[in-house]
Amino acid sequence: MQAKLNVIPFVSVDHMMKLVLEIGVERFVKELATYIEEDFRRWESFDKTPRVASHSTDGVIELMPTSDGETYGFKYVNGHPQNTRFGRQTVTAFGVLADVGSGYPVLLTEMTILTALRTAVMSAVAAKYLAPKGARTMAMIGNGAQSEFQAIAFKEILGIDRLRIYDIDPSATARCKKNLEGLGFNITACASTEQAVEGANIVTTVTADKQYATILTDNMVGPGIHINAIGGDCPGKTELHRDILLRSDIFVEYTPQTRIEGEIQQLDSDHPVVELWQVIAGKAYGRTAEHQITLFDSVGFAIEDFSAMRYVRDRLEETGLFEELDLLADPDEPRDLFGMILRAAKPASANVEGFKVSPFGHNVSSQVSIDQ
């Protein structure tokens, strides 16, 4: 797929939508789950580093790199809660995979849609190991852009088919319900968080405010529940009351990052947590008792994006849903970068008749004569 050294495959937003539709979102989330589990099982073979965040008044811009020694990947992602007021997405993202051996990028892809999918799949994979057996009902607090993806991933990977949904904005709940109609869910639009969590085996919190919030209070959380906390994902942004954390067994992606960004920023820095990869790799227990409250304190980690990009890359040849991007300078002779520019001047000069132009525009003295 990379005969020409200068081009890399680029998956635009349009191609990503077509890819999801062609593969089918249900197959997409199931297959992506196998990629994520595969990479979580070999967690120790990855370079891991907390993301590099640039915080501002309005939000955050982050770079999330990782590498398995053969392939390097990073994601650019922003989080700007005010964006929706101006018709923009709270979260947008794009990502790059590169060959570690040559350092050459091998994929550039939109990741706004892909992040929504991988976040949902990550939640469902965690719940597969942590939720109570036979769970069919999920409460979903926060019905924004991430909510439908969560629902579909939980349905395909866990068999969740009853949803109790609530958002402070009733129009968000209505949209979520409408989008999920006909996809095999029994959906109850609720008037409050209290109502939504009634009878739920799993509670997903996925709100967007950048502040210490208390979406769930202690009294709302009964025994045996699995909490999937998505929205608390940067310093100062949490969703759960601290008391809930103290009653829960807490599972995280990458501890050093979650201590800073997750719900557990409310706890002492030595509060015990289990990294999810250990559960998936069979090195630690997930849920061990019926009455246990399990909490997946999810902030998103670079390896999940790596898995998602790896999955997309593996689908490109069969689908052809990409374009070629002229991103990398490729001189005929590698060290002749300057000569490549000189040679690019030729066609331009040829267009000007009866006037000898310098390839370098206006500032070159008349002695210039470049012949190659």
Add this chain to the structure above:
Amino acid sequence: MQAKLNVIPFVSVDHMMKLVLEIGVERFVKELATYIEEDFRRWESFDKTPRVASHSTDGVIELMPTSDGETYGFKYVNGHPQNTRFGRQTVTAFGVLADVGSGYPVLLTEMTILTALRTAVMSAVAAKYLAPKGARTMAMIGNGAQSEFQAIAFKEILGIDRLRIYDIDPSATARCKKNLEGLGFNITACASTEQAVEGANIVTTVTADKQYATILTDNMVGPGIHINAIGGDCPGKTELHRDILLRSDIFVEYTPQTRIEGEIQQLDSDHPVVELWQVIAGKAYGRTAEHQITLFDSVGFAIEDFSAMRYVRDRLEETGLFEELDLLADPDEPRDLFGMILRAAKPASANVEGFKVSPFGHNVSSQVSIDQ
């Protein structure tokens, strides 16, 4: 330029070459110098962090982010010295500018060519403050992809018009000489580093080996010289003998990064150095004496890339040398990312006559009916 929220301007390699040619490389380096000096003068207003490097046996992949509070920028860059053996560039790069307020990218650009230009301009700007007065002769040790750019930047910004060039590979020297013919230089191809440095006011070392090398030994460096050391730019990669450093006044870009990556990794971690921005901002002295040996221990810093991208971005409207990239998901209703995918299915379905297809491919039960 950004009426459509989903697209960002993309400057391909082809467009970058055309941009350099249309502006003229001489005007390009001069104008870029003013952007770099401008940003170095307001150095304190930038977020600064050492680059995030992922090292491997064959090379390094780095992310270099920075922000001035209004605009965020980062560069992806690799360094793989073995690449030229396989017809690839040692260094390739691309970069992104983004709006801090919304987190939305506003520019994606190739940076292999742009990095070559900004590195050369940075060197020349440093020399403007550090080289001996009236310098006209530069020795250039290492005649690879960066060399012609260095020559042109030093000519335009400092008036260097005599070059003494040497490379262990004579074909590199021949290529460099040929590419620079007719651009107003008096060029001497030399048979050794010793010969090249004879009579030079400035010595530029720009070699690519990833190892502790000694391109310059102490006896080669006479009083009053300015050394522009470009090639020592990652841990384990240096070009100068330690004794030279001890005789020089050392100027760096960003101390915490240069301590790890620059020539000064050979020195104690408290060896005095001056940050170049202080000289440019008038807060520290550059060259103060005729016999002083000055050394610009250059490793490249994110703010230089920021300046370069800012310059390119400011040239787009007048030149039109970019294309639009469909990188950012832009649903009609910001929170309706899922609905955007649903709606993208419509045209596809419409093409299939007499057969009701699910927008989600093969796995959806027959009850599916999506109307929007």
